[in-house]
Amino acid sequence: MPIQWNYRFALRTEGMKSSIIRELLKLTQDPDLISFAGGLPAPELFPVKEFTEASQKVLKEHGSKALQYSPTEGYIPLRELITERMNRDGIPVSADQILITSGSQQALDLTGEVFLDPGDAILLERPSYLGAIQAWTAYQARFVGAEIDKDGVNPDALRDGARSSPKFMYILPNFQNPGGTTLSEERRRKILELSEEFGMPVIEDDPYGSLRFEGEHLPPMAAIDALSNGGSLEHVIYLGTFSKILAPGLRLGWVAAKPEVMRYYVQAKQGQDLHTSILTQMIAYEVAKDGFLEEHIRKICEVYGQRRDIMVDAMKRYFPEEVTWTVPQGGLFLWATLPDGLDTGPLFKQAIAEKVAFVPGYVFYAPEIGKEPLRNSMRLNFSNAKPEQIEEGIKRLGRAIEKMMG
Ligand SMILES: Cc1ncc(COP(=O)(O)O)c(C=O)c1O
Numbered sequence: 001m002p003i004q005w006n007y008r009f010a011l012r013t014e015g016m017k018s019s020i021i022r023e024l025l026k027l028t029q030d031p032d033l034i035s036f037a038g039g040l041p042a043p044e045l046f047p048v049k050e051f052t053e054a055s056q057k058v059l060k061e062h063g064s065k066a067l068q069y070s071p072t073e074g075y076i077p078l079r080e081l082i083t084e085r086m087n088r089d090g091i092p093v094s095a096d097q098i099l100i101t102s103g104s105q106q107a108l109d110l111t112g113e114v115f116l117d118p119g120d121a122i123l124l125e126r127p128s129y130l131g132a133i134q135a136w137t138a139y140q141a142r143f144v145g146a147e148i149d150k151d152g153v154n155p156d157a158l159r160d161g162a163r164s165s166p167k168f169m170y171i172l173p174n175f176q177n178p179g180g181t182t183l184s185e186e187r188r189r190k191i192l193e194l195s196e197e198f199g200m201p202v203i204e205d206d207p208y209g210s211l212r213f214e215g216e217h218l219p220p221m222a223a224i225d226a227l228s229n230g231g232s233l234e235h236v237i238y239l240g241t242f243s244k245i246l247a248p249g250l251r252l253g254w255v256a257a258k259p260e261v262m263r264y265y266v267q268a269k270q271g272q273d274l275h276t277s278i279l280t281q282m283i284a285y286e287v288a289k290d291g292f293l294e295e296h297i298r299k300i301c302e303v304y305g306q307r308r309d310i311m312v313d314a315m316k317r318y319f320p321e322e323v324t325w326t327v328p329q330g331g332l333f334l335w336a337t338l339p340d341g342l343d344t345g346p347l348f349k350q351a352i353a354e355k356v357a358f359v360p361g362y363v364f365y366a367p368e369i370g371k372e373p374l375r376n377s378m379r380l381n382f383s384n385a386k387p388e389q390i391e392e393g394i395k396r397l398g399r400a401i402e403k404m405m406g
Contacts, residue, residue, distance in 0.1 A: 012118075015137045024348070024359060034393035037357040039177065039332055040384040042307075045300055046247050047287060054286035062282060070278035072270050074100025074254070078285040081293075082240065082254055089209075090223030091238065092231045093256045099265050102276045104207060104241040104253035106269070108132045111203055111237070112139040113268040114261075115167045123166035125153040127364030127373070129177045129205065132170055141167075143366035150326060152176060152183040155190035162194060168201045168237075169194075173221060175208040175331025178364045178379035182329060188221045192228075195235040205239045210297050212330035213305030222256065233258045242284060244332065245297050250280050304332070304383050310390045311382040318398030320405055325380075332383040335361065338376040338401065345375065347404050356396040 024037055058066050073079070079095040086093050101107040108131065118140035126145030133143065144164045146157035158169065171191060173183040195202050204221045222238040233256065241253035255265050311334065312327055325336040338344065344360040351357060361377030385393060
């Protein structure tokens with residue numbers, strides 16, 4: 001009997017979609033095309049020499065350990081290095097509260113596995129990180145969105161959403177993807193008060209927090225939480241990653257949470273992949289240790305700050321004056337908005353014809369009954385293209401926008 005595959009797939013596959021960004025990226029393979037679409041770090045900054053030396057050292061000195069199965073929680077020296085960084089940031093976790101994951105994308109998936117039953121609601125920013133929406137759609141979650149403004153998500157909008165009894169809130173406090181916005185300390189505190197009032201955990205996803213090239217560092221919500229709760233993470237589960245501060249190809253991220261929560265993350269990870277590659281963890285530790293990582297982050301920040309300036313300066317010269325944008329103080333992205341009524345979906349096709357790419361803003365909106373995504377925005381990445389490409393790419397995009405505006 002032939003297999004009727006459609007009857008065999010689990011119900012959860014009905015909501016599954018391939019990431020629109022990954023589909024768009026397939027269109028951007030033309031070498032003449034300038035892409036502001038992906039969330040890619042600057043490849044010329046990857047410390048290739050250091051990784052080459054570290055790989056050889058790890059294999060030579062600890063080869064049999066590096067190629068063996070290892071504990072789910074992760075490589076202890078790497079967890080200690082993460083702990084030290086987090087402690088410096090005011091989050092008083094110990095290494096046994098850190099679980100190494102295969103990128104923070106896996107931490108998002110584990111969050112779904114640990115917390116979500118079909119139909120559960122998630123309270124999140126509108127727009128938000130597409131990879132999280134994709135991961136939690138597979139757990140048949142419902143989304144309740146709270147609009148962001150130029151200062152990030154408004155706690156009052158979150159309060160409205162909290163009435164739908166979400167399982168947790170998902171917050172990107174620093175240089176939000178896609179909005180480029182940062183939450184003030186006051187908003188962070190208000191969100192934590194909401195978490196306390198509604199008994200609703202906060203998933204704090206912070207891939208960009210260390211990539212601040214301007215302005216004053218703000219305490220992570222996990223730090224504020226711990227400070228007001230005797231050093232314990234009572235409300236926050238913190239997600240971090242090496243993707244943007246070292247290299248995304250490593251696929252190394254982490255979760256930090258209180259021990260009773262961490263237990264379930266560890267068990268869920270055991271079912272997914274036993275552990276993250278120990279070889280990669282050992283090599284990354286070898287590269288990152290003894291201050292290299294901090295030095296490297298300083299370098300990245302300098303370059304990304306310059307690239308943001310070049311992009312903003314070019315936008316001032318080449319975009320019609322009705323277009324507005326966020327000016328992030330760190331991270332990888334800014335968010336540009338065209339006049340009401342214009343649609344960046346068709347603009348994307350025009351832009352491809354001009355050989356420049358971006359991500360239309362509507363893809364970052366979680367599906368919600370009765371709510372439509374804004375269609376006149378776009379996300380622009382400023383970390384990946386070289387300065388002369390940024391200038392030229394914005395010129396091309398300005399041309400495409402002008403054509404569209406007639
Ligand atoms: C907000 C956010 N969270 C998580 C991730 C996933 O990162 P990774 O799995 O590479 O650690 C990204 C990647 O762009 C992101 O922007």
